[in-house]
Amino acid sequence: MIALQKKTLTPASAIDSEPKTGNEYHIPVLLKESIQALAIHSGGIYVDATLGGGGHTRAILASEKDIKLYAFDRDENALKFAKDNFLSSYQNLVLIKDNFANLRTGLALERVKKIDGILFDLGVSFNQISTPGRGFSYLHEGNLDMRMDESEKLTAFDIINDFPFEKLKEIFFEFGEEREAARIAAAIISQRKLNKIKTTSELSEIIERSTRSRFKMKAKARIFQALRIYLNGEIEALKQALKDAVNILNPKGRIVVISYHSIEDRVVKKFFQYEEKSCICPPNFPKCVCNKVSTLKIITKKPIIPSSQEISENRMARSAKMRVAEKRG
Ligand SMILES: C[S@@+](CC[C@H](N)C(=O)[O-])C[C@H]1O[C@@H](n2cnc3c(N)ncnc32)[C@H](O)[C@@H]1O
Structure with missing residues (x-):
């Protein structure tokens, strides 16, 4: 029998009724860098596709007064944590319990057709990975479950x-x-x-x-x-959401994606590269016949990674890579 890590956390929302900072649930990764990358402006409509413990959500809301933010998560626990701890402090925050693969329909139900920026902080939260009963980690004893959305x-x-x-x-x-x-x-x-x-x-x-x-x-x-x-169908959900995000972004709107393993990062990198191209004809064609339009400009030629200090303070940041692209005008 392998020794399992004994120290496990009770789900943050269940500890007591005091409002939490969010860091017990999840420490946000590349926080300053991602908020800066979103280029948030007054009056804009933004999406946090991955609410988690709300670290990025609250930083987006703090960055400009006059904005509206829609935050998705497919895990009911993330929404409960937000409702118990900070939702009531923000009139301009709307929570949506859904897979971000359903970005367009989720927003359409809120009568939102266009947005000015979207953040994806992919993967699982510290709360999910460290809650033993959810079975996400080999370090914590639990049933083999691993559903992000426990209604699946x-x-x-x-x-x-x-x-x-x-x-x-x-x-x-x-x-x-x-x-x-x-x-x-x-x-x-x-x-x-x-x-x-x-x-x-x-x-x-x-x-x-x-x-x-x-x-x-x-x-x-x-x-x-x-x-x-x-x-959890993570790769298909990401591909679908990236496509939808490009379609609903206003000109100069940003897509910011933080990924945690090479499979996700490759999907994002290839997607941005394809969308940036203005021609996909074979190189031996004498002239362009493809009618491809460049929809994105890549802002980060190389991915942004956390500093060694951030990694030393938060091990979950160690494999993070952030890529940013901007919708063409
Ligand atoms: C890394 S955590 C986000 C942490 C958050 N940025 C914060 O500061 O606390 C990822 C979250 O995204 C959610 N998630 C992952 N894939 C999703 C998907 N396809 N649709 C909706 N939520 C998803 C997970 O349930 C998890 O809560």
Whole structure:
């Protein structure tokens, strides 16, 4: 049995009824840099696609008086935390419990057609990852759940216990970039013939046993990440939301994306590069026939990363990369 980290946090909203700063729930990453990158102006309409503990939300609201902000999260706990701790302080904040893949419909229901900037701070919050019952981390004992939206049906338990070998291998390889994907998938299949695999520690043990690499912790992190990304449809949601964001941004409106692993970052980088291009004809064509229009200007040629001081104060910042693009006028 692998020793699991004992120190786990009670969900921040459940500790007591005192208003919280938000940092117990999640410490916002690249806070100053992302707010600056949004280029917020008075009278503008903004979207925080990933409310979490509301660190970025509140910083956006503090940056200009006369703005309106719509904050999405698919996790009911994030909305509850905001309602319990700061929603009542802001007349100009609207919370939307939805997947940001539904950005356009979510905003349309609020009669919003155009926006002036949008922030995506991707992945999971500290609250989600450190709440044992939610099963997001191999460091915390809990049932294999991993749903960001707890009203969804499919859980990590279903994937681990019901999916065929080929599908498990594909998920581990595609979303975890795990080289020992086949070996780990095979070990899961043989273990589940004996008993259902129910908890984070049971899965963690199987990974520990089946990998040949010396870097067992990294393999565990990759497999847990892969399951989470697949289960929550994170990549499709991001692709859809980026497309929709470009369509609803006003000229000079900014898209700011903070990502935490190379798969997400690659999606954002490629999307920005494609949208910036004004021609996608093969290079040997004598003249342009594609009619492609450049919709975005890339502001960050290289991604912005947190300072070493920020990383030393907040380990969750260590893999963050921020990319920024601006809608063409
Ligand atoms: C890294 S946290 C955001 C932290 C936040 N910026 C803060 O300062 O506290 C990511 C949040 O986005 C939410 N999230 C992730 N993917 C989502 C999606 N597709 N739709 C809506 N919310 C999503 C998660 O539930 C989580 O609460």
